[in-house]
Amino acid sequence: MPERNQWSKNFSEWFHRVIFEIPIYDTRYPVKGTGIWMPYGFKIRQKVIEIIREELIKRGHEEVLFPTLIPEYMIRKEGEHIKSFEDQVFWITYGGTSLLDVKLALRPTSETSIYPMFQLWIKSYSDLPLKIFQIVNVFRYETKATKPMIRVREISTFKEAHTAHATKEDAEKQIKEGIEIYKRFFEKLGIPYVISIRPSWDKFPGAEYSIAFDTIMPDGRVLQIGTVHFLGQNFAKPFDIKYMKADGNYEYVWQTCYGISERVIAALISVHGDDHGLVLPSIVAPFQVVIIPIVYKGKEDALSICKEIKEILEKNNLRVYLDEEKEETPGSKYFKWELRGVPIRVEIGPKDIEKKTVVLVRRDTLQKFTISRDLIIEEIKKLLEEIDISLKERAKNWFNEHISRENDLNKVRDILSEKGGIIEIPWCGRDTCGQDIENKIDVRVLGTPYELYEKPSGLCANCNIPATNWIRIARSY
Amino acid sequence: MPERNQWSKNFSEWFHRVIFEIPIYDTRYPVKGTGIWMPYGFKIRQKVIEIIREELIKRGHEEVLFPTLIPEYMIRKEGEHIKSFEDQVFWITYGGTSLLDVKLALRPTSETSIYPMFQLWIKSYSDLPLKIFQIVNVFRYETKATKPMIRVREISTFKEAHTAHATKEDAEKQIKEGIEIYKRFFEKLGIPYVISIRPSWDKFPGAEYSIAFDTIMPDGRVLQIGTVHFLGQNFAKPFDIKYMKADGNYEYVWQTCYGISERVIAALISVHGDDHGLVLPSIVAPFQVVIIPIVYKGKEDALSICKEIKEILEKNNLRVYLDEEKEETPGSKYFKWELRGVPIRVEIGPKDIEKKTVVLVRRDTLQKFTISRDLIIEEIKKLLEEIDISLKERAKNWFNEHISRENDLNKVRDILSEKGGIIEIPWCGRDTCGQDIENKIDVRVLGTPYELYEKPSGLCANCNIPATNWIRIARSY
Numbered sequence: 001m002p003e004r005n006q007w008s009k010n011f012s013e014w015f016h017r018v019i020f021e022i023p024i025y026d027t028r029y030p031v032k033g034t035g036i037w038m039p040y041g042f043k044i045r046q047k048v049i050e051i052i053r054e055e056l057i058k059r060g061h062e063e064v065l066f067p068t069l070i071p072e073y074m075i076r077k078e079g080e081h082i083k084s085f086e087d088q089v090f091w092i093t094y095g096g097t098s099l100l101d102v103k104l105a106l107r108p109t110s111e112t113s114i115y116p117m118f119q120l121w122i123k124s125y126s127d128l129p130l131k132i133f134q135i136v137n138v139f140r141y142e143t144k145a146t147k148p149m150i151r152v153r154e155i156s157t158f159k160e161a162h163t164a165h166a167t168k169e170d171a172e173k174q175i176k177e178g179i180e181i182y183k184r185f186f187e188k189l190g191i192p193y194v195i196s197i198r199p200s201w202d203k204f205p206g207a208e209y210s211i212a213f214d215t216i217m218p219d220g221r222v223l224q225i226g227t228v229h230f231l232g233q234n235f236a237k238p239f240d241i242k243y244m245k246a247d248g249n250y251e252y253v254w255q256t257c258y259g260i261s262e263r264v265i266a267a268l269i270s271v272h273g274d275d276h277g278l279v280l281p282s283i284v285a286p287f288q289v290v291i292i293p294i295v296y297k298g299k300e301d302a303l304s305i306c307k308e309i310k311e312i313l314e315k316n317n318l319r320v321y322l323d324e325e326k327e328e329t330p331g332s333k334y335f336k337w338e339l340r341g342v343p344i345r346v347e348i349g350p351k352d353i354e355k356k357t358v359v360l361v362r363r364d365t366l367q368k369f370t371i372s373r374d375l376i377i378e379e380i381k382k383l384l385e386e387i388d389i390s391l392k393e394r395a396k397n398w399f400n401e402h403i404s405r406e407n408d409l410n411k412v413r414d415i416l417s418e419k420g421g422i423i424e425i426p427w428c429g430r431d432t433c434g435q436d437i438e439n440k441i442d443v444r445v446l447g448t449p450y451e452l453y454e455k456p457s458g459l460c461a462n463c464n465i466p467a468t469n470w471i472r473i474a475r476s477y
Numbered sequence: 478m479p480e481r482n483q484w485s486k487n488f489s490e491w492f493h494r495v496i497f498e499i500p501i502y503d504t505r506y507p508v509k510g511t512g513i514w515m516p517y518g519f520k521i522r523q524k525v526i527e528i529i530r531e532e533l534i535k536r537g538h539e540e541v542l543f544p545t546l547i548p549e550y551m552i553r554k555e556g557e558h559i560k561s562f563e564d565q566v567f568w569i570t571y572g573g574t575s576l577l578d579v580k581l582a583l584r585p586t587s588e589t590s591i592y593p594m595f596q597l598w599i600k601s602y603s604d605l606p607l608k609i610f611q612i613v614n615v616f617r618y619e620t621k622a623t624k625p626m627i628r629v630r631e632i633s634t635f636k637e638a639h640t641a642h643a644t645k646e647d648a649e650k651q652i653k654e655g656i657e658i659y660k661r662f663f664e665k666l667g668i669p670y671v672i673s674i675r676p677s678w679d680k681f682p683g684a685e686y687s688i689a690f691d692t693i694m695p696d697g698r699v700l701q702i703g704t705v706h707f708l709g710q711n712f713a714k715p716f717d718i719k720y721m722k723a724d725g726n727y728e729y730v731w732q733t734c735y736g737i738s739e740r741v742i743a744a745l746i747s748v749h750g751d752d753h754g755l756v757l758p759s760i761v762a763p764f765q766v767v768i769i770p771i772v773y774k775g776k777e778d779a780l781s782i783c784k785e786i787k788e789i790l791e792k793n794n795l796r797v798y799l800d801e802e803k804e805e806t807p808g809s810k811y812f813k814w815e816l817r818g819v820p821i822r823v824e825i826g827p828k829d830i831e832k833k834t835v836v837l838v839r840r841d842t843l844q845k846f847t848i849s850r851d852l853i854i855e856e857i858k859k860l861l862e863e864i865d866i867s868l869k870e871r872a873k874n875w876f877n878e879h880i881s882r883e884n885d886l887n888k889v890r891d892i893l894s895e896k897g898g899i900i901e902i903p904w905c906g907r908d909t910c911g912q913d914i915e916n917k918i919d920v921r922v923l924g925t926p927y928e929l930y931e932k933p934s935g936l937c938a939n940c941n942i943p944a945t946n947w948i949r950i951a952r953s954y
Contacts, residue, residue, distance in 0.1 A: 028597060029590075030551060031581065034544035036594060039609075042540050063519050067511035067631050068545075068614060074507060087573035092583065095618030096564035104508065106569065106583075113506075117513060120505060132516070137545060137614075141572030154544050 001365050002274040004218075011219035015270060016148070018277050022340050024269070025148055033146035033153030040340060041265075043286035045157060048265055049135060051188055051283065052159055055181045061131045061161055066113050068137070069104040075112045077238045084205030085109075088140040090153075106139035111206065111231075111257065114162050115239040122253060124244040125166050129174065133161035149266040150223065150477050157262040164241065164253040171230065171254035175211065178228040178258040179450070182213055185260075186225070190281050190392035191215055191267050192399035193225065194422060196447035196472050199434050204257075208232040211450055214474070215267050216402050220420015222446065222474035225267050231255040271395045278341030279364050281391055282384040287321040289313055289380060290342045292333050294349035302348050309346065309358070309376060316377050338363060343387050344380055362387055364394075405470070407461045412473055413441040422446065422474045426467030428460035434471060437462050446472040478842055479751040481695075488696035492747060493625070495754050499817050501746070502625055510623035510630030517817060518742075520763035522634060525742055526612060528665055528760065529636055532658045538608045538638055543590050545614070546581040552589045554715045561682030562586075565617040567630075583616040588683065588708075588734065591639050592716040599730060601721040602643050606651065610638035626743040627700065627954050634739040641718065641730040648707065648731035652688065655705040655735040656927070659690055662737075663702070667758050667869035668692055668744050669876035670702065671899060673924035673949050676911050681734075685709040688927055691951070692744050693879050697897015699923065699951035702744050708732040748872045755818030756841050758868055759861040764798040766790055766857060767819045769810050771826035779825050786823065786835070786853060793854050815840060820864050821857055839864055841871075882947075884938045889950055890918040899923065899951045903944030905937035911948060914939050923949040 006014050019025045024041030037045055053063070069092065076082045090106040093099060107113055114132075122130060138158045142151055161178065165171040179195065186193050193213045203210040204227065213226035235241070236252035244250055272279040282288045291310055293302040306322050313320045321342070323333050330347070337345060347359040356373045360380070364387050371379050402421030406412045412423050427434065427448075434445045440462075448469045456467040483491050496502045501518030504511075514522055530540070546569065553559045562585045569581040584590055591609075599607060615635045619628055638655065642648040656672065663670050670690045680687040681704065690703035712718070713729035721727055749756040759765045768787055770779035780801065787799045798819070800810050807824070814822060824836040833850045837857070841864050848856050879898030883889050889900050904911065904925075911922045917939070925946045933944040 026594065026597075028594070029544050030548055030593060031544055031546050034546065036544065037542035039539035039541060042542055045542075046540075062516035063523075064516060065514035065519055065522075065633055067506050067508055067513070067633070068616075069508050069511065069631065071507055089573060090569045090581070091571040092567045093570045094568040096566060096620075098618075104567070116507060117503065117505070120503075139545075141575075143573075154546065156542055156544070 002276045004274045006275045007273050008218045011217065011270070014218070014273065014275075015266075018269060018273065018339070019148060022278065027148045031153070033142055033151070035148050035152070035156075037156065040286060044268075044280070044284055045262070045265055047284040047286070048189070048268065049157070049159070052181075052185050052260065053135070055185055056133050056161060059131075059177060059181060061133045064132050064134050065136070066110055066117075066134055068107055070107050070113045072103040072105060074116060075105045077112060078206050078235050079238075080234070081111065081206035085140075088142070090139050090141055107136070108140050109138055109158075109259070110134070110136070110160055111162070111235055115235050115241060115255075118162075118164055118253070119239050119241045122164060122241055122243050125246055128164060128166045128243060128253065129170060130164045131161065131174075132163075133159060135159045147477070149262045152262075155261050157265070158259060159261070160257060160259040162255070162257045164236075164255050166243065166245070166251075166253070168232070168254050171232075171256050174256045175228055175230050178256060179211065182226045182228070182258070182260070186213065186215075186264075187392075188283055189264070189268050190388065190395055191225065191264070191271055192396045194403070194446075194472065195450035197450050198227075198447040199445050199471075200431055201435060202445070202447070204229040206231060206234050208234065212447065214422070214446055214476075215271065216399055216421055216474075217267070217270050217477070218273070220402060220416070220475065222420075222422060222444070222476040223263055223267055224476070225263050226258070226260045228258040229256060231257060271398075272341075272391050276366075277339035279391060280341035280343060281388050282343050283388070285319065285341065285343055287319050287342050288384060289318055289320045289344045289346055290337045291320065291322045291346045291348070292330055292337075293322075293324070294330050294347060296350055301353060302350070305353060306346075306348055309348070309373075312377065313380065316381070318380065334361075338366075343384055346376075346380075364390055407458055409437065409441055409461055412443070412461070416441075416443060416473070416475050420475055422472050424449070424470040424472050425461040426456035426458045427469055427471035428463055428465045429468040430463075433460060433462050437471075437473065443473045444476040446474055446476070448472070479753045481751045483752045484750050485695045488694065488747070491695070491750065491752075492743075495746060495750065495816070496625060499755065504625045508630070510619055510628070512625050512629070512633075514633065517763060521745075521757070521761055522739070522742055524761040524763070525666070525745065526634070526636070529658075529662050529737065530612070532662055533610050533638060536608075536654060536658060538610045541609050541611050542613070543587055543594075543611055545584055547584050547590045549580040549582060551593060552582045554589060555683050555712055556715075557711070558588065558683035562617075565619070567616050567618055584613075585617050586615055586635075586736070587611070587613070587637055588639070588712055592712050592718060592732075595639075595641055595730070596716050596718045599641060599718055599720050602723055605641060605643045605720060605730065606647060607641045608638070608651075609640075610636060612636045624954070626739045629739075632738050634742070635736060636738070637734060637736040639732070639734045641713075641732050643720065643722070643728075643730070645709070645731050648709075648733050651733045652705055652707050655733060656688065659703045659705070659735070659737070663690065663692075663741075664869075665760055666741070666745050667865065667872050668702065668741070668748055669873045671880070671923075671949065672927035674927050675924040676922050676948075677908055678912060679922070679924070681706040683708060683711050685711065689924065691899070691923055691953075692748065693876055693898055693951075694744070694747050694954070695750070697879060697893070697952065699897075699899060699921070699953040700740055700744055701953070702740050703735070703737045705735040706733060708734060748875075749818075749868050753843075754816035756868060757818035757820060758865050759820050760865070762796065762818065762820055764796050764819050765861060766795055766797045766821045766823055767814045768797065768799045768823045768825070769807055769814075770799075770801070771807050771824060773827055778830060779827065782830060783823075783825055786825070786850075789854065790857065793858070795857065811838075815843075820861055823853075823857075841867055884935055886914065886918055886938055889920070889938070893918075893920060893950070893952050897952055899949050901926070901947040901949050902938040903933035903935045904946055904948035905940055905942045906945040907940075910937060910939050914948075914950065920950045921953040923951055923953070925949070
């Protein structure tokens with residue numbers, strides 16, 4: 001079993017090393033807070049996108065693509081929204097050498113570019129619900145320290161869904177569907193999460209309320225990996241998005257939106273990793289199997305058998321890489337493909353040829369098996385399933401070990417600075433008290449559990465009046 | 478056979494109507510020269526992207542994704558390049574309310590963002606050739622009249638490949654490969670083209686020479702749909718992209734780049750269309766078959782048979798839409814799906830149920846066939862092939878009717894203003910003479926044939942000294 005020492009103790013270093021050395025994402029691009037998706041990283045990203053796309057389409061969302069630029073008057077239409085994004089917007093002021101009449105914002109998110117079109121597209125109740133999504137780049141002038149994939153100025157992989165409904169009830173049902181979609185998505189990736197209703201002072205600007213998915217990174221800090229927002233009629237009114245009801249009267253639509261970004265990929269890389277590098281669930285692995293021929297002088301027939309095996313596996317819909325490189329030793333290849341997290345390595349040497357066997361090595365445990373060559377397809381398929389289950393469980397167990405309940409704020413602070421994670425504490429339900437906790441022990445309130453919990457029986461950990469709910473506390477990215 | 482009157486005589490109107498009514502692309506977005514890919518258009522776009530992606534990957538190109546923003550000092554590094562793009566660059570000057578230290582350009586194309594990284598990635602001859610591509614949005618502040626998909630300020634679908642090589646010969650071989658890739662791509666889409674070596678005064682800024690694919694739109698005007706550029710060492714020198722040779726010496730790399738954009742989709746829509754709307758080759762059709770149940774009161778069983786047929790066809794890897802809408806008449810559905818260009822319509826009414834038949838209607842000719850239900854898979858597969866061949870041929874024939882040779886410039890002008898197309902004329906080979914022709918009769922010189930032609934035997938159509946080559950002339954977008 002590979003160690004996870006570097007992984008948890010020097011997580012930031014581990015993460016930078018993994019994404020740089022594989023490479024997945026090159027941060028040396030000369031604009032702060034941006035990076036380049038390298039071929040291997042691009043392939044992982046593509047698989048992740050495929051999964052969310054499929055989940056959305058299955059539930060009736062249609063994919064579209066909007067322009068990047070938003071005229072200033074448009075982005076200013078909803079007051080809360082622009083107030084919050086004001087400091088984060090990149091502004092285009094010149095086209096060539098001409099000063100533009102209307103300044104253009106690089107979208108920081110697309111509500112204000114999409115909803116003017118909703119106003120044109122939605123005429124009557126028969127146009128509802130309208131459920132669309134797009135996968136785009138968005139831009140935020142972050143002033144805090146940037147971190148690759150996690151806090152960037154160009155979010156390159158922003159999946160945002162936007163929906164409009166005839167009634168409040170329909171929109172609230174949609175919130176549930178959005179949450180279901182993300183649950184399935186994260187479960188497929190084996191990323192553990194909690195779902196919290198964000199506190200009122202931390203909701204999406206313009207939303208009535210926001211629900212968020214958080215995971216815990218190896219350093220114990222929490223990463224927000226998905227959000228679902230109930231917008232009510234807050235955008236429908238300034239953008240004048242009305243529909244004609246069956247009775248001929250007009251009403252504003254009810255809206256929701258929900259988004260994820262490449263933070264999901266950062267989480268995917270992080271929660272499954274170990275000191276040897278990446279460990280990928282088979283669903284997103286660019287290659288599920290890597291074949292390494294072990295060739296001795298005079299015994300070159302390993303290669304032709306490897307080619308045969310590659311073909312057979314590919315016919316069985318597996319993604320396979322045959323590492324034929326002649327200048328590199330098998331040992332150096334093991335190291336390279338372990339770093340890249342390929343779930344199964346197949347080794348074939350002279351003995352295996354003799355005995356009609358192959359050696360399988362699973363990436364998660366590094367256990368070796370020698371199996372009969374005839375059984376390779378069944379064995380690999382079985383092993384991939386086992387690896388996926390085991391990765392998911394390991395991540396889940398680690399996650400659960402980092403969630404606890406406390407009611408002493410000093411202890412909360414100590415736990416969070418020592419091992420991090422998420423702590424649930426009893427809370428009176430008052431915003432002031434929540435913000436007080438944030439300031440007192442320098443943490444972030446993630447919100448109250450979305451999953452139904454029994455209410456706490458004790459007193460608020462901060463003010464000692466009877467608690468009405470649990471509230472989740474963490475150090476966050 | 479549907480007419481092609483509106484299609485050719487009011488092409489601009491035809492094009493706008495088709496993309497708006499289907500809808501494919503909504504141009505009402507409040508930033509000039511931009512548009513929204515609507516769900517049906519998005520699906521066509523996705524299919525087109527899949528084809529070019531496959532062709533590039535098959536030939537060893539790796540997909541990456543670069544940031545959108547280019548620092549000013551970087552975009553200015555190659556003198557010719559920025560001189561030409563100077564008037565077209567959108568500039569970001571503010572992040573939030575702060576004036577940026579370094580102005581950022583929205584990429585108009587990505588040479589100057591990619592090549593600084595080539596400088597880091599390429600160390601020795603073993604890193605070469607380097608062949609990458611990305612599919613991104615690029616931005617150009619067009620001052621000419623914009624046209625949806627054809628002349629836009631945000632090019633949403635820019636596929637650009639960039640390669641680096643050890644020798645000039647390798648780079649020139651790559652030019653040939655680039656051309657082969659585009660040939661296959663356009664052939665798969667059934668888009669006819671000629672390949673021309675652009676004249677020296679119309680090459681890509683920074684290139685040594687440029688080769689372009691042009692097609693002819695239904696109004697007779699020529700549309701550039703793909704370009705392949707030999708960059709020589711023009712970028713390698715300012716960006717200092719050197720590699721160590723086997724002998725330990727250093728040399729600048731040799732580079733090529735080649736690109737296509739959503740103009741390909743505009744061409745695809747245009748060259749195959751008719752007065753009923755779109756006609757799509759099966760390879761890019763979001764739905765290859767639409768099934769329309771013809772339901773009479775008391776005879777509702779058509780629907781369940783339609784569902785069965787849909788399932789059978791989908792199992793045979795066909796993309797099928799069953800139009801179950803109850804409020805709409807079959808006639809209105811025919812109209813709608815003809816507009817959308819679905820290659821085959823299946824109609825099933827009470828008589829068909831009785832006789833175990835189905836009616837097939839092919840979109841290109843609108844011919845109807847009644848066939849036995851048992852034969853549906855074979856018949857549809859055969860018919861799709863026939864339609865694809867026939868579409869390609871029709872487009873090719875129309876295209877060939879619009880290419881001719883002339884040596885009288887007055888006639889050239891008359892033909893181009895009456896029916897458009899491409900005219901090849903004998904030319905002395907001097908730039909001044911080519912530019913003189915452009916000015917005299919207000920046309921564009923597309924360049925000399927890339928395909929090997931016999932040289933003309935007569936005199937230059939402009940200056941009457943002996944011609945050395947053909948030159949292609951057209952009115953262009």
